[in-house]
Amino acid sequence: MSAPEVGVRATAGAGAGFPPIDAHRPPEAGTVSVPDAAGAAEGIPSRRLDTADKSARPGCAPFEGVTLDRRSEEELKALVAAGVGELGSIVGSTPTAGEADAEAVIGWVARNFDLSQVAVACSMADAVLPALVAAQLPGVDVLFLETGYHFAQTHDTRREVAENLRVNIVDVLPEQTVAEQDAAFGENLFGRDPARCCALRKMDPLKKALSGYEVWFTGVRREEAPTRTNTPLVSWDHAHRLVKVNPLAAWTLDQLVDYADEHLIPVNPLMSQGYPSIGCAPCTKPVAPGEDPRSGRWAGLTKTECGIHT
Numbered sequence: 179m180s181a182p183e184v185g186v187r188a189t190a191g192a193g194a195g196f197p198p199i200d201a202h203r204p205p206e207a208g209t210v211s212v213p214d215a216a217g218a219a220e221g222i223p224s225r226r227l228d229t230a231d232k233s234a235r236p237g238c239a240p241f242e243g244v245t246l247d248r249r250s251e252e253e254l255k256a257l258v259a260a261g262v263g264e265l266g267s268i269v270g271s272t273p274t275a276g277e278a279d280a281e282a283v284i285g286w287v288a289r290n291f292d293l294s295q296v297a298v299a300c301s302m303a304d305a306v307l308p309a310l311v312a313a314q315l316p317g318v319d320v321l322f323l324e325t326g327y328h329f330a331q332t333h334d335t336r337r338e339v340a341e342n343l344r345v346n347i348v349d350v351l352p353e354q355t356v357a358e359q360d361a362a363f364g365e366n367l368f369g370r371d372p373a374r375c376c377a378l379r380k381m382d383p384l385k386k387a388l389s390g391y392e393v394w395f396t397g398v399r400r401e402e403a404p405t406r407t408n409t410p411l412v413s414w415d416h417a418h419r420l421v422k423v424n425p426l427a428a429w430t431l432d433q434l435v436d437y438a439d440e441h442l443i444p445v446n447p448l449m450s451q452g453y454p455s456i457g458c459a460p461c462t463k464p465v466a467p468g469e470d471p472r473s474g475r476w477a478g479l480t481k482t483e484c485g486i487h488t
């Protein structure tokens with residue numbers, strides 16, 4: 179696999195690339211800060227997508243409507259069927275022999291979809307997926323769910339990605355600020371009803387945002403959790419009504435970290451400090467070596483997924 183073109187848009191201070199993962203500055207654990215939305219890379223501005231603003235996405239119809247350029251669901255489902263055959267994607271629980279690698283999966287999307295119809299989901303735990311996609315689709319939209327509860331290190335990583343990768347960061351905002359949600363539901367809803375909090379701050383905003391695209395990439399990997407064991411490379415996303423592509427489905431965490439290190443791709447410094455899976459600060463705890471990587475998410479609760487991928 180060829181290396182994605184990263185670091186070439188580095189701003190002053192970033193030099194030719196990024197320092198090794200462990201060289202990132204130490205975290206201020208538990209800190210939550212307001213994001214800096216100013217990140218931009220050579221004419222590819224970052225922007226904030228307020229899902230309460232139905233005209234926020236330039237060039238597209240309002241979220242409630244169907245975009246003029248978007249193909250029909252039947253056409254998109256036919257593309258999925260063709261992609262499953264071409265890429266040897268997993269069907270049910272049986273991986274097909276000769277499954278395509280991540281670069282080939284992204285290449286299939288690049289050949290079959292217009293750039294304006296492609297989105298990449300990124301939690302800013304690492305930027306391997308945006309970097310790989312941007313190598314073939316420079317300027318691609320990268321959706322960041324700005325819940326208002328992220329670690330400071332996650333905002334730092336978002337800023338590094340915006341400044342150094344050829345992507346367009348889109349901050350997807352909930353309808354309510356944290357203060358407005360506190361006023362409506364009481365403080366710390368995440369502690370009393372995390373399912374509702376995730377629905378308000380992640381699932382609903384993402385669903386609205388995705389309605390403007392034909393296909394989205396996710397970084398879901400099969401080894402992450404039992405609920406993800408059968409993750410296909412390409413499928414029809416019934417919940418969000420678009421094509422879903424998971425180029426890293428077969429990757430291990432070690433592969434991901436090694437690839438990021440080798441190619442100087444931004445990685446959240448928390449990753450090397452016991453946080454193999456990073457979400458909102460109030461709902462993410464470090465895990466011991468060898469423990470389930472996602473056991474630090476909503477620790478102590480039966481909840482294991484925010485609902486976006488289930």
Ligand code: SF4
Pocket residue numbers: 325327367368371372373375376377379380457458460461484
């Ligand atoms: S992860 Fe926690 S804080 Fe973030 S949206 Fe879900 S419940 Fe709320």
